[in-house]
Amino acid sequence: MIACTRISDIKNQLTASRRKKKTIGFVPTMGAFHEGHLELIRRSKNENDLTVCSIFINPIQFNNANDLSNYPRMLEQDKKILTKEGVELLFAPEAEEMYPPGEKQDLDLDLGRLDRVMEGEHRPGHFKGVIIVVKKLLDIIEPTRAYFGKKDFQQLIIIEHMVRALHLRVKVVACETFREPDGLAMSSRNLQLTIGERQLASKIYDVLMYTKANAGSVPVQKLQLISLKRLVEIPEFRVEYFKIVNKRTLLPVDTWDDPEEIIACTALYLGDIRLIDNMELFS
Ligand code: AMP
Numbered sequence: 001m002i003a004c005t006r007i008s009d010i011k012n013q014l015t016a017s018r019r020k021k022k023t024i025g026f027v028p029t030m031g032a033f034h035e036g037h038l039e040l041i042r043r044s045k046n047e048n049d050l051t052v053c054s055i056f057i058n059p060i061q062f063n064n065a066n067d068l069s070n071y072p073r074m075l076e077q078d079k080k081i082l083t084k085e086g087v088e089l090l091f092a093p094e095a096e097e098m099y100p101p102g103e104k105q106d107l108d109l110d111l112g113r114l115d116r117v118m119e120g121e122h123r124p125g126h127f128k129g130v131i132i133v134v135k136k137l138l139d140i141i142e143p144t145r146a147y148f149g150k151k152d153f154q155q156l157i158i159i160e161h162m163v164r165a166l167h168l169r170v171k172v173v174a175c176e177t178f179r180e181p182d183g184l185a186m187s188s189r190n191l192q193l194t195i196g197e198r199q200l201a202s203k204i205y206d207v208l209m210y211t212k213a214n215a216g217s218v219p220v221q222k223l224q225l226i227s228l229k230r231l232v233e234i235p236e237f238r239v240e241y242f243k244i245v246n247k248r249t250l251l252p253v254d255t256w257d258d259p260e261e262i263i264a265c266t267a268l269y270l271g272d273i274r275l276i277d278n279m280e281l282f283s
Contacts, residue, residue: 001079001082001083001087001088001089002088003089005091005092005093005094007093007097007098010052010091010141011140013089014052014089017050018142022048023047023048023144024051024052024141024142024143024144025043025044025047025050025051025145025146025147026044026052026138026141026145026146026147027041027044028054028056028134028137028146028148029054030055030058031057031072031073031074031092031188032071032072032073032074032078033074033077033078033081033082034186034190035178036149036178036186038085039176040148040149041082041085041087043147043173044145044147045086045087050088051088052089052091052141053087054091054093054137055075055090056093056098056137057073058098058130059095059099059129060099060105060125060128060129060133061125061126061129061130061133062126063124067274070272071188071189072189075092091137091140091141098136105132106132107131109165109166111127111131111158112161113251114127114154114249114250115127117243118154118250118265119154122241127154130158131158131159143170144171145170146159146171146172148173148174148175149175149176149178150175150177150280151178151185151186151277152276153247153263154265156174177277177278179205182202182205183205183206183209184198184202184205185204185275187275189274189275190275192272193270194271197236197271197273200236200270201270201275203237204231205277207227207231207242207266208266208277208279209279211244211264211279211281215256215262216282220253220255221254224242224264227264228242231268237269237270238269240267240269240274241265242264242265242266243264244262244263245263245265246263248261259282260282260283262281263278263280264278264279264281265278
């Protein structure tokens with residue numbers, strides 16, 4: 001695997017492949033790999049001639065300085081994993097390479113209400129930082145396909161919106177959430193949980209499964225309230241939201257009339273660690 005830290009280097013590496021019309025799969029990440037990341041990488045390997053992975057802990061998408069400084073960094077270990085997986089290229093820039101001092105960072109894109117609900121409400125500026133970095137990365141790599149996890153469902157919807165609104169040529173591929181045996185969605189942040197917290201964390205999955213089991217038979221608002229209550233009752237959880245929403249608009253739904261379009265999303269703190277998860281209720 002060839003690892004690049006400079007934009008010009010990764011672009012040079014890709015020139016020949018592009019000339020030969022090879023398909024390029026791209027998996028943007030913040031590193032500290034787990035099996036969820038590897039699912040995206042393996043899918044890209046299967047569907048493209050060449051796979052590029054990026055590792056960049058994007059400072060401008062963190063709205064909390066502690067979260068940024070505590071985010072796990074394991075570049076050397078990650079490189080070994082990527083080599084083993086047969087990834088051809090890694091792009092792992094420093095912040096100054098992506099954001100040269102003095103350069104204004106902005107992306108004029110109307111996200112409508114997509115970034116004002118759920119994560120957007122609780123992490124002001126987060127999605128602005130996400131779309132700026134993803135747009136930059138897509139401009140640099142110019143992939144045929146880019147792989148994103150449903151684990152970060154709101155992020156996926158916002159990136160799909162950006163790709164459509166800006167007429168980007170990339171195909172966004174949505175990948176299923178990969179879970180631990182007890183149901184906890186894999187996340188780099190899970191590494192920061194204590195043993196006790198880690199055990200409790202699977203209750204998020206239990207509540208999502210409970211919600212799925214009762215979807216359609218209990219009125220939406222009532223079920224949302226019961227599920228929220230089940231989370232709130234766990235004293236170690238500081239719940240930010242539990243919402244049953246439309247998968248495209250991310251706005252609350254009142255009925256079960258459009259079952260294929262309905263998803264439950266939640267975010268909560270366990271100790272200092274913020275966890276998010278979601279579940280499509282009828283698929
Ligand atoms: P991150 O490194 O956390 O920014 O994640 C990089 C990509 O992996 C994003 O598209 C995430 O949605 C995706 N991802 C993270 N965790 C999982 C998971 N448990 N299952 C599937 N995809 C995931």
